Amino acid sequence: MARILVLGAKVPFTHGGQEVLVATLVKHLRARGHEADVVELPFDPLPKQNLIAQAAMWRALDLSEFAGQQIDLVIATKFPTYYARHPKKSVWLVHQLRSMYDLYGGQYSDIGDDPRDEALRRMITDGDTTVLAECSYRAAISKNVADRLEAFNGLSSHVLYPPLPQGNAYQSAGAKPYILSVGRICRIKRLDLMLEALPFVDPTLSLKVVGVSDEPGAMQYFTNVMNKNNLAGRVQFLGRVGNEELVDLYSKATGVFYAPFDEDYGYVTLEAMASGRPVVTATDSGGTLEFVRDGESGRVVAPEPQAVAEAFNGLVRDPEGAKRMGAAGRSFIESSGMLDTGWDAVIDGLLSPLLSPDIAGRNKVIGV
Amino acid sequence: MGSRKLRIAWFTHVARPGQPVATMSQYCTDLLVPLLRERFDIEIFCGLYSGEHCGVPRHHLLTAYQRHRAKPFDLFFYQLEDGLLGRSLRTQIGIMPGVTWVHDLYLSDLGAEGIHTSPWERSLAQYFNPAIPFSDRGAPPHQLRPQAFRETALSPVSLFSSRWGKREFDRWVTARLEHVPGGHRSEFLAVPVVMRERRDSLVGDKRLRIIAVGSASGVGRAHKFLPALAALKTPWHLTWMVEPTERDEAEVLLSEFGVSDRVSLIEGMSPQRWEDLLRSSDVALHLRSSPFGHLGPYLQLSMAAGVAAIVMRYASGEEIPQDAVFSIVPGMHETAQILGVLEALSRRDPRTLAVSAQALTRSENEVSVVARRMSVLFQSAAPALVEVMARWESLYAAAAHALLDEVRGFVDAPVGGMPGSYETIVAPFVEELHLQTLQPNRY
Numbered sequence A: 001m002a003r004i005l006v007l008g009a010k011v012p013f014t015h016g017g018q019e020v021l022v023a024t025l026v027k028h029l030r031a032r033g034h035e036a037d038v039v040e041l042p043f044d045p046l047p048k049q050n051l052i053a054q055a056a057m058w059r060a061l062d063l064s065e066f067a068g069q070q071i072d073l074v075i076a077t078k079f080p081t082y083y084a085r086h087p088k089k090s091v092w093l094v095h096q097l098r099s100m101y102d103l104y105g106g107q108y109s110d111i112g113d114d115p116r117d118e119a120l121r122r123m124i125t126d127g128d129t130t131v132l133a134e135c136s137y138r139a140a141i142s143k144n145v146a147d148r149l150e151a152f153n154g155l156s157s158h159v160l161y162p163p164l165p166q167g168n169a170y171q172s173a174g175a176k177p178y179i180l181s182v183g184r185i186c187r188i189k190r191l192d193l194m195l196e197a198l199p200f201v202d203p204t205l206s207l208k209v210v211g212v213s214d215e216p217g218a219m220q221y222f223t224n225v226m227n228k229n230n231l232a233g234r235v236q237f238l239g240r241v242g243n244e245e246l247v248d249l250y251s252k253a254t255g256v257f258y259a260p261f262d263e264d265y266g267y268v269t270l271e272a273m274a275s276g277r278p279v280v281t282a283t284d285s286g287g288t289l290e291f292v293r294d295g296e297s298g299r300v301v302a303p304e305p306q307a308v309a310e311a312f313n314g315l316v317r318d319p320e321g322a323k324r325m326g327a328a329g330r331s332f333i334e335s336s337g338m339l340d341t342g343w344d345a346v347i348d349g350l351l352s353p354l355l356s357p358d359i360a361g362r363n364k365v366i367g368v
Numbered sequence B: 001m002g003s004r005k006l007r008i009a010w011f012t013h014v015a016r017p018g019q020p021v022a023t024m025s026q027y028c029t030d031l032l033v034p035l036l037r038e039r040f041d042i043e044i045f046c047g048l049y050s051g052e053h054c055g056v057p058r059h060h061l062l063t064a065y066q067r068h069r070a071k072p073f074d075l076f077f078y079q080l081e082d083g084l085l086g087r088s089l090r091t092q093i094g095i096m097p098g099v100t101w102v103h104d105l106y107l108s109d110l111g112a113e114g115i116h117t118s119p120w121e122r123s124l125a126q127y128f129n130p131a132i133p134f135s136d137r138g139a140p141p142h143q144l145r146p147q148a149f150r151e152t153a154l155s156p157v158s159l160f161s162s163r164w165g166k167r168e169f170d171r172w173v174t175a176r177l178e179h180v181p182g183g184h185r186s187e188f189l190a191v192p193v194v195m196r197e198r199r200d201s202l203v204g205d206k207r208l209r210i211i212a213v214g215s216a217s218g219v220g221r222a223h224k225f226l227p228a229l230a231a232l233k234t235p236w237h238l239t240w241m242v243e244p245t246e247r248d249e250a251e252v253l254l255s256e257f258g259v260s261d262r263v264s265l266i267e268g269m270s271p272q273r274w275e276d277l278l279r280s281s282d283v284a285l286h287l288r289s290s291p292f293g294h295l296g297p298y299l300q301l302s303m304a305a306g307v308a309a310i311v312m313r314y315a316s317g318e319e320i321p322q323d324a325v326f327s328i329v330p331g332m333h334e335t336a337q338i339l340g341v342l343e344a345l346s347r348r349d350p351r352t353l354a355v356s357a358q359a360l361t362r363s364e365n366e367v368s369v370v371a372r373r374m375s376v377l378f379q380s381a382a383p384a385l386v387e388v389m390a391r392w393e394s395l396y397a398a399a400a401h402a403l404l405d406e407v408r409g410f411v412d413a414p415v416g417g418m419p420g421s422y423e424t425i426v427a428p429f430v431e432e433l434h435l436q437t438l439q440p441n442r443y
Helices: A015-031 A050-062 A113-135 A141-154 A192-198 A218-228 A245-251 A267-274 A305-317 A319-336 A340-350 B022-036 B061-070 B085-093 B120-128 B163-172 B222-231 B244-256 B271-280 B297-306 B333-346 B350-364 B365-413 B422-432
Strands: A005-010 A037-042 A073-078 A089-095 A135-141 A158-160 A176-182 A208-210 A233-239 A251-255 A279-282 A297-301 B009-013 B040-045 B052-053 B057-062 B075-080 B099-102 B158-160 B185-188 B209-212 B235-240 B261-269 B283-286 B310-312 B327-328
Touching: A005 A050, A015 A037, A015 A073, A015 A089, A015 A340, A037 A050, A050 A113, A050 B365, A050 B422, A089 A113, A089 A141, A089 A340, A089 B057, A113 A141, A113 B061, A113 B365, A135 A340, A135 B061, A135 B209, A141 A158, A141 B061, A158 A340, A176 A192, A176 A245, A176 A267, A192 A208, A192 A233, A192 A305, A208 A245, A233 B350, A245 A251, A245 A267, A251 A267, A251 A305, A267 A279, A267 A319, A297 A305, A297 A319, A305 A319, A340 B158, B009 B085, B009 B333, B022 B365, B040 B061, B040 B297, B052 B075, B057 B061, B061 B085, B075 B085, B075 B365, B120 B365, B158 B163, B158 B365, B163 B185, B209 B222, B209 B271, B209 B333, B222 B235, B222 B244, B222 B333, B235 B244, B235 B271, B244 B261, B271 B297, B283 B333, B297 B310, B297 B350, B310 B333, B310 B350, B327 B333, B333 B350, B350 B365, B365 B422
Parallel strands: A005 A037, A005 A073, A073 A089, A089 A135, A135 A158, A176 A208, A176 A251, A208 A233, A251 A279, A279 A297, B009 B040, B009 B075, B040 B057, B075 B099, B099 B158, B158 B185, B209 B235, B209 B283, B235 B261, B283 B310, B310 B327
Antiparallel strands: B052 B057
């Protein structure tokens, strides 16, 4: 059995997909008899200049042994954890520093044409390329993330979809008249798209929002959008909820809204499918499009309020069709290794450096 | 540079595979690169990942510096146009100067986020005087009127696809570019078209077959040409190409003017669709009336096809030679003027101006003519760019050091009496990963 450290970078007081991934990975490593623990450093995206220092801090860590005990393997997850030093390093890439890459030049990036910004972008890109190339095994959590790594850093990787955090717990129940939105409340998740759509949605449907804001001003912005559309009576912000409550909310939703901009992966999509609920996502939502098939397991629509509204109205008009889409989603999840059984393939991949010195290489989709 | 081919980094918008060509830059790229790729070593940079386009390598634009480092380019070439799809290119031109081909002069104030807060004017001053320090990062500068100054400031030659654009540029911007080493030139480089023989015959159709392209909002002048059509005595039919998002607005206008039954709407604007429409048309309406945006390539395609073009004599429509199009003077009497032209065209062969319009497009728009002219411009601009690019890379090296000074400021700021640790943590990291090698690319 191996001694393994899983590396996380956490913005204090926030909770998102990366935290879920780290916690579930450690749980499943331990369940297989490995000695596994988490090493986390706080991560602060601002000010952007200080990102170099944060990468340097990870680089300064020597994780090869602690208290005389050798660490057999480290598993990095996202920027800047993969800067850590270890002779056997796997990466299960959640995402890089997206403002320097795929979000560059748009509203979700603060990197502009100040020559210092370009110098920063080049430093981070060059640094990422070097330290990710060091990894004995590279995997990404989705094809979307793997494609970015290949395009921007010239590095290939396997694709290991993270199995669902609550494994086999998801279930389906009779649909109640609400739309469910789950996720961190920040601009890139585009809750405002749903709020702008709601006035056009069948008035019997309300909106339940699970998640907390982790972006300055985001909650106020979404509240303003809600008030502008006079939606106070139709929208419930539930904050962070417990696992059981979340499973229950998924199980009864008429449909689940999840349409972030160019998502890396999106647990929400798969949790909804595992719960037999149709997902409404957008044509530019990135990772969600690796799973949702328009008209089969949900709806893929233009990122416009009317299109989102029409998708939900369709679910109300045709409950049998909605049920069919939900069932197709559940069937996909069962056959794709996203439930507990999927962890074997993930852990085999991530731990492969312990068996073979160098197997970094080809893009390969495992588990689907 | 000897006799080797010039290496050109060609920045353009490219639509995803299967999507129609939606931008002027891609339209021009698709026509010109196949003719230029034998003469130049071209790599295309756009928003798509690596692949091939027009028979040359294609990369994501953010990897241009890596390609440049591996095998330096002689010239960065940018096409600039307004609109969402052109935004990422506009940010990029602030990263590496080059030759610009401006399709819109009055680039919208609603530019890319990176441009809104561009410190460009200060960067430019630093380029000429390295003693000027980098600014504090406090309140970001706000660039109110880009007007192509930022986009052309270090370009030895700026190309314009409309004569009006060049004229306005010369009037407003050139005087601010006197500092450009070796001087700055502006040139008109026409929108390329492929000349095609018209196969259609007018015999047998008594209707005047009219086509229109453009917005259903005010700038498209639909509220002027639809009443003119409603009043036209000669039988007519209009095919109107609009963006899908404007279909509803267009339908409202058609209903308001009582012409819905004589108009077909086509959703989605693309040069290919326009060329298809031109094969069986008599008159083309190009009535866009705005200093933003451009008429091309639709107007040039109409002229090349010998279809009578009616153009608003405003902005980029101002400087079209008058024997090649029918011009409408903007103002109160637009509807009466449009009606007058249509009545005149219905009384005689609508191809009245075809000979002069086609002669004009053959002499300046035909794609091989444009490609030849572009080759000459590239060859003449490249020597001047050597120094520009070298100096610009020096600015980047200075910026990298300024950035690391900023990092030092954060890391070494004492917290709770604890000393800073730049030298023990950050400096070795920068050295180990060779991040300090943000030095100029070698030429």
